[in-house]
Ligand SMILES: NC(=O)C1=CN([C@@H]2O[C@H](COP(=O)(O)OP(=O)(O)OC[C@H]3O[C@@H](n4cnc5c(N)ncnc54)[C@H](O)[C@@H]3O)[C@@H](O)[C@H]2O)[C@H](O)CC1
């Protein structure tokens with residue numbers, strides 16, 4: 301099963317892998333035509349009803365694969381209003397080759413006749429709300445025919461994710477859907493065929509530019525759309541919590557506060573004026589700080605706990621107590637990771653170990669790490685949390701799904717890059733589901749590292765990544 305949002309991401313990733321959408325459209329159209337070959341005898345009459353989006357584009361392609369049939373293509377709307385280049389190109393190809401086409405600008409003008417087959421390609425995953433005109437009237441007209449109705453991707457008017465239809469929807473006999481089944485088709489009373497359209501498996505398995513689509517564009521978001529992050533870190537180390545907090549800010553967080561021992565507050569502040577500190581009593585996290593930190597945490601959308609905390613027994617006990625009582629979303633990094641397996645919590649944790657830390661948590665690693673994503677998925681399931689295991693290939697798992705990130709470079713083994721990643725994950729977890737936040741953080745962090753190396757060669761330091769996070773998250777790669 302794949303949601304429309306994930307499908308759009310995978311589609312974008314496929315393009316980045318060298319398989320552009322026009323190629324996918326060609327495969328989709330071909331699959332629809334093959335379904336018609338199975339359903340109808342040669343010379344049967346086929347009415348293709350195409351909308352102005354890519355769903356319509358699929359059917360315009362299908363028409364070219366139906367030479368044995370008597371095909372008429374009805375385009376709903378003027379050709380100039382076709383929404384995408386690839387659909388428009390396929391319309392132009394039909395026109396140039398003098399196919400039997402007509403454009404319907406007024407729903408009253410749709411003359412379907414009495415076809416043997418109707419191809420419903422008005423709307424697919426791009427639908428929002430109830431069908432408008434001329435689609436609504438066309439759907440009623442399609443439902444009134446005695447034809448066998450073949451829907452492209454989803455019956456028009458049906459939401460691919462929920463199966464809901466707010467108004468009239470096409471009553472299809474059969475649905476040819478692409479790449480993977482859609483959740484909304486479960487409630488549709490039709491034969492559903494899933495057609496492979498040539499999307500490489502890597503487009504789903506590896507993070508790519510499509511994974512960033514969920515973030516939206518910066519100009520669409522406003523201050524307050526992201527969220528507030530609390531970094532709980534520092535003690536024996538002062539640089540780590542500062543890096544984490546600065547990374548969270550650059551990854552979009554509206555506000556980031558650092559809870560750290562008062563003994564190091566001045567030094568943490570010295571890294572950046574923009575840091576807001578909430579110092580607690582003492583020189584390392586300990587039992588007396590648990591309640592104040594929990595009170596602070598309750599006022600934030602996410603918490604990042606671990607960077608620079610050290611592994612003093614008292615500190616680790618305090619981390620356990622905090623995680624046990626906390627109920628929100630937290631990124632757990634560095635020394636704090638080792639307490640996670642024994643912690644019983646209602647919180648949603650994103651754990652970011654490297655392989656050494658993973659072993660310390662009781663997880664299994666393997667020399668042939670790339671092919672052992674199953675180890676991450678299983679251990680994540682055992683923990684009941686999201687795991688982001690850092691390495692040459694980062695593996696992100698949540699017990700069900702997994703994703704692999706291959707951005708980044710050997711220069712990133714330098715200290716502090718993990719602190720940056722944790723901060724980015726904390727910010728992204730304010731706006732994305734935990735698994736997505738981890739995957740996008742890994743992708744963007746690696747991309748920032750790759751950009752840094754490209755700009756200044758090797759000799760990378762962690763702050764180089766922070767400055768490049770906004771571009772890595774919000775700028776296209778073409
Ligand atoms: N990898 C893939 O996902 C592939 C998908 N293919 C096909 O593309 C469609 C989705 O295409 P898209 O252009 O995004 O959307 P639609 O064609 O479904 O519709 C967009 C079109 O419709 C207008 N619109 C939206 N809501 C309504 C409404 N309620 N009433 C009327 N009109 C509406 C909107 O303004 C747009 O103009 C997917 O389903 C597949 O069939 C590919 O070709 C292969 C790869």
Ligand SMILES: [K+]
Nearest residue numbers: 423452454456
């Ligand atoms: K459709």
